[in-house]
Every structure is written in structure tokens, then in C-alpha cells.
Amino acid sequence: MAQTILPFGPQHPVLPEPIHLKLTVEDEIVVDALPALGYVHRGLEKLCDIRDYNQMVQIVERVCGICSKIHAMCYCQGIEEMMGVEVPDRAKFLRVIWSELHRVHSHLLWLGLFADAFGFEALFYQFWKIREKVMDINEATTGNRVIVSVNQVGGVRRDLSAEQLRWIDAELKVVEAQVRALRATTLDDYTVKKRTKGIGVLSSAQAMELGAAGPTLRGSGVAQDMRQLKYAAFDRLDFQPISYPDGDSWSRCAVRYDETLQSIDLVRQAMARLPEGELSVKVKGKPEGEVVTRVEQPRGELLYYLKGNGTNNLDRCRIRTPTFANIPPLVVMLPGLELADVPVVVLSIDPCISCTER
Amino acid sequence: MRLGPMVPTVVKNLISKKSTRPYPFVVREPFPDQRGELYCDIEQCIFCGTCARKCPSQCITVDKEQGLWICDPFACVYCGTCEEVCPTHCLHHKGAWRPVAGERQMIEMKGTPPKKKKKDAAKDAAAE
Secondary structure, rough: EEEEEEHHHHHHOOOOOOOOEEEEEEEOOOEEEEEEEEOOOOOOOOHHHHOOHHHHHHHOOOOOOOOOHHHHHHHHHHHHHOOOOOHHHHHHHHHHHHHHHHHHHHHHHHHHHHHHHOHHHHHHHHHHHHHHHHHHHHHHHOOOOOOOOEEEEEEEEOOOOOOHHHHHHHHHHHHHHHHHHHHHHHHOHHHHHHHHOOOOOHHHHHHHHHHOOHHHHHHHOOOOOOOOOOOOOOHOOOOOOOOEEEOOOHHHHHHHHHHHHHHHHHHHHHHHHHOOOOOOOOOOOOEEEEEEEHHHHHHHEEEEEEEEOOOOEEEEEEEEEEEHHHHHHHHHHHHOHHHHHHHHHHHHOOOHHHHHHO | OOOOOHHHHHHHHEEEOOOOOOOOOOOOOOOOOOOOEEEEEOOOOOOHHHHHHOOOOOOOOEEEOOOEEEEEEOOOOOHHHHHHOOOOOOOOEEEOOOOOOOOOOEEEEEEOOOOOHHHHHHHHHOOO
């Protein structure tokens, strides 16, 4: 059979962001895939040359719209470690609350997009409708809807009142009930299973070898999560990573579905154990030295390498995002699939291209 | 025929009220403390320029000589940094966002520039 090369992306109905895959196909079967990136590179890391280390908090937030809070938290943790700043306890818990809310809305967004990828429009709208409640919580508590700007080096900039905590709790109850009502549709429906079970399989050995991260890794049966590092207030919360053994698109979907409910539970735990105290400490001096910090983003491990030189500007701010780690596993998943399954599998790693290219 | 698990949700959606509102005829009230359009209470401004220096998107220009405070709302990222660093607390975010604009317009505010210190005024006079 003669081979044909088909371009998939950078503009494709299923892709929210531009990634180009050069697919070699034999009839309808994919035999090889070659990814090409570089459509949304913005050079945000280089801005550390002209913006000081405090201004960089707002800049790294713009690396990714969906998990802005988590980027800023990771960056602030790095600078705080470099400067030897101890963040107040209340700030640590508040960071967990907002970062887990970001995980909830990111996973709900993905569950919707995934449903859309295999043509289940009704489920797509349903998940996005639920997500709006979480976005409203973000907007009401932080002042902004998407890029929340609550972090600063040394703590957080906003507080949650007792009334707000009660309101969040009530809203999350509704969100949880609505998400639970969709469990059977998301994971047990005949059509959903037909499109996702056994499609795009990544074994746990392959996942480890290729350095997969986040739900892609946990969907292959490896229970590894950066929240096990006990950063922020995770040392005082009950947390066990969720994993599914099959390594197919369905497993990755199941991991994200369960993580949505787990994150809601983590927000509740953090709200119940929220200590009284200061929101931030005053930071004096200028960052000097090198530091590597890691946190768990909705898509997997996020790593920041920061190098300070004793001035207000950093020497280097290197960001490694989970999608970057998940592209080699994606290239392994695609060969052998039918062309119609490619959108589902590409979406199953939850690609965030603007993160990857920065 | 077996009904799919989505059917109860679909029926519920059909009989429940709408999830969306007919914008722009019905507009939701902004949440309290929402970071909307930036506003400068120019009478209190001392034109120190701290907001312009600290702004991560460099959207504010302050002219001390002429008593001008200018903000580019298209570059502003609504982070609230300027509001926090302002020594006289003259900067505020309004609750509502700026309406959609067809032209790029700056938020310009003119106030009374601070009086020069005697020493500086004498230096200027000598230069002239």
C-alpha cells in the first residue's frame, strides 16, 4: 500500500491551539507521526531581562490561561526558596484552594473538549455549563475570571472571608452533584467507550521511558503526582494520586474525571483547615542563586528553573511544561490508529501548546 | 430500546430555566472587588510615578511636569499592582469592565502638578 502524508493542524476543528502533526498514512491507518511546534512562541522567558522579579509573577501567569495561578505559585515558590522567605500558613492554604479550583475548571474544560472531539456535543455543553460556576468563584474571590493575579513573592494578595468560604462550599456542592450526575455518561456510555476504550494505548513501561507526565502517566497505571512532594499546604491535606491501569484514552479520561472530584474535596479540606494569620511577609533583598521548583499542573509536572544574580532582574527563567513531556508519548500512541481516532488521542493528552512554547 | 445515561440530564435541561442571559439586554452585576477599568482619583495623585514603574505591562505613563496621568486600557492586564503600590491610594479598579471600543483610546487625566521645591525652582530659573 502506498503511503500518503496528511497534515493534521495547525488549524483543526478539534484543536484549541495550534500544533502541526505530519501523519504518514497507509489507507486509513496511521503509520508514523511527526510533530511540529512553534506557532505561538511569545518569548515570555526572555522578559526577565527587562522586568523585575516581582513583575515576572504577572508575566509567568500569562504562560497559560487555564492554570495561570499554578504557574505563578510555582514561580513564587522558587523565588521564596532562593531568598529564604517563609510564607505564612494561611497563604499556603489559600494557594492550595485557588490552585485546586483551577484544576477543577481545567479538567471540566478538558472533559467538555474531549466529548466534543468524539462528537458528543450535549456532554460538551453540559461540562462547560458546570465549569461556569467555578469561573464565577474565581471571579468573585480574586477579582479576575481567568488570570487571577493573587500570588506575590512572599504570600498571596487576597483573603477569603468566612462568608465567601461558606458560599464557595455551597457552590462546590452543586458542582460536585452535577459532575457526579454525568459519571455514567462520561465513563459508561456505549458510544463513549466505543471511541475511547483501547484507543491510543500507552503502557506503563513506555510512559516511564518516554517521561510522560500528569494524567497521561497516571492513566498508564503509574501513581505519580507532584503534589506528593508536599509543597504549599499539601503536607497537611489527605491526598492520594489517582491512577488507572489500562493506558488508553478512556483511562486518561477516567483519571481526569476522578481528579475533578478529588480537587473539590481538597478545596473543602483546605477551607476546613484554613488557619488564621498573615497573608504575606515583606520580602527584602534581591534573588541570588539557582533553584528548581516543581508543582502539579492540571496537565502534569510543571518545572521552573530560576537563576538570580543579585539584581532585580533574573538571569534565567526556564519553564518546562507538562505538554512538552507528553508529546513523545503522543507520537508513540498514534501509529496503528485509524485516522478518525487521531483527534481523540491527540486531545487525550490535553495539549496546552501556548504553555509549551511560552 | 435502552435509553442512554444522558437522557435524564437532557430532560432536566429542557424543563429547567436557561443557563445563559440575553446579553446585552440583561447584564450581570459585577462581583464586589472585581478588577474592572482602572481609575485615578487625580486630585489626590502626587505624580510620583510608582504605578508606572511597578506595572508589569508598562501601560501607565506619568508626567510630573504637566500633571498628566495616562493609562493604555488595551495594554492593562488588570492585575491590581498599581492599586496596591500607590502611596496616596488614588488608584482604583471600577467594578465594571470598559465597554467594547472601536478605536484605541487612552485614559487621560490631568491634575495639578505638585509645586516645585524652592531649590529646584531656583535651579530652573538659573538655567533659563
